[in-house]
Amino acid sequence: MSMPNLSALQVAPTAPGDAVNLQALRASCSACSMHQLCLPMGLDQGDMQRLEQVISRRRRIKRDEVLYRPNDKFDMLYAIRLGHFKTFQQNPNGGQQITGFQMAGELLGMDAIGAGVHLCQAVALEDSEVCEIPFASLEELFRDVPVLLRQFHRMMSLEISREQRVMLTLGSMTAQQKMAAFLVNLSSRYVSRGYSSTRFQLRMTREEIGNYLGLAVESVSRLFSSFKKSGVVDVNHRELELLDLPALRAIALGTDPCA
Amino acid sequence: MSMPNLSALQVAPTAPGDAVNLQALRASCSACSMHQLCLPMGLDQGDMQRLEQVISRRRRIKRDEVLYRPNDKFDMLYAIRLGHFKTFQQNPNGGQQITGFQMAGELLGMDAIGAGVHLCQAVALEDSEVCEIPFASLEELFRDVPVLLRQFHRMMSLEISREQRVMLTLGSMTAQQKMAAFLVNLSSRYVSRGYSSTRFQLRMTREEIGNYLGLAVESVSRLFSSFKKSGVVDVNHRELELLDLPALRAIALGTDPCA
DNA sequence: CGGACGATTGAGGCCTCTCAAAGAAAGTGG
């Protein structure tokens, strides 16, 4: 029997001169519904508390607010507690290329470790909440908590293989396949977060989807319409229902009999 | 003044029952021309020796030989000492999607840490040589050599941002831009290895380039021809010379005045 | 209520793929 952890309710110690910030709450990993996906996965009670001491605070990010932008100095990782983000790189000719959509339980900022500065920009797609993880402190903790280090490596590696999957998508699929693969991917990520695999809200615009998949907005719209007409999805604005997940999978794999 | 390191010439201690393997040479990081790009970067003499003890052996990989394939258990990372590799994922409909070309000084296998098994296949594009790095031993060493851990994180992070760059390429560039960006990228990687920025050999086929960039072989061939005709490159078979690197950069960025 | 933004649908054009054929290079076996 362990004592209930109330640290989530405590205000973080304010530095001298700082205004009291009610949002600077200590993070409580043990009480966080994402701890099975996030860094604390596999940690025992004691190690989890040490991690909580490293996580400086939780922070609310409003819709469209920027979490970090290119050339910002890298010193934090961000664990998404709640909400959705997009990350994008500036495209030389003005536009932006979205490199990913992130949801609760995922880690932001790992791509900046190498250069020491951020290379892309992270923006909240809706009102969200992140845990700020000072990377220097995290590195110190790695020495004492090998399980945590292993989990961190796991998450970095998963990010690499995720992007490899995207490359596969972008490189050698038709627009239809890309869209189907995108929806199936969202579905599977919602499942592992305890949400429905078939009904969820799109947190991004059609334009953002198209940007991510390398398609024009109009193509995305047409694909939604055609999927709707053939009965594999039902979609109203952002509200989405996957009526025939197996069919979507088949389309994504290019094994669709109705292609 | 330090003693010359002769460990590269010593045969690794053979386990009881093992046949003597002349190729199982101890790796010598200090004598390796790639140590400024690879894991030992920033390590002092002592730490480098500890790393050498972890690196079990060097291994020669012949052209077309497979280093690892999907579902192989992950227990090693591979540092490329010499030569070139490609990594690819199996495409559901039979084909393969190349996710990257790797050269000396780069690390292979990091994408497998997450799943514990390899997800893609690594094949040598020419006779090559790698250092085998048992990951479990490396993890132990991380505890004692924080600099090494930091360098490892740096390399994983660079891999993430490299793939983000590729996504940007694949997602929102014309065929011409993709090719130019590809050549410029190769050029810059050869520079940091001490080779010419303008003259080098392509280690991959046109088909592999096309596969990587999401283009048909014929498109790749046509693009080489058109680049040659406009005088920005000279190419004969695999022999390549970048005659106008600034122009190539401009094409890649979409700011080419002759577009 | 009106403006801004996002989404949908249509028409036309271009880029890149596919199909096809032939030449060149590299590797193989006698």
Added chain:
DNA sequence: CCACTTTCTTTGAGAGGCCTCAATCGTCCG
């Protein structure tokens, strides 16, 4: 060492998918 096969590369012609341009409609928010 040479003929042969295989693989790689190049070039052409045609088709198709997706983009661009344009207009309309619905929704959200000030």
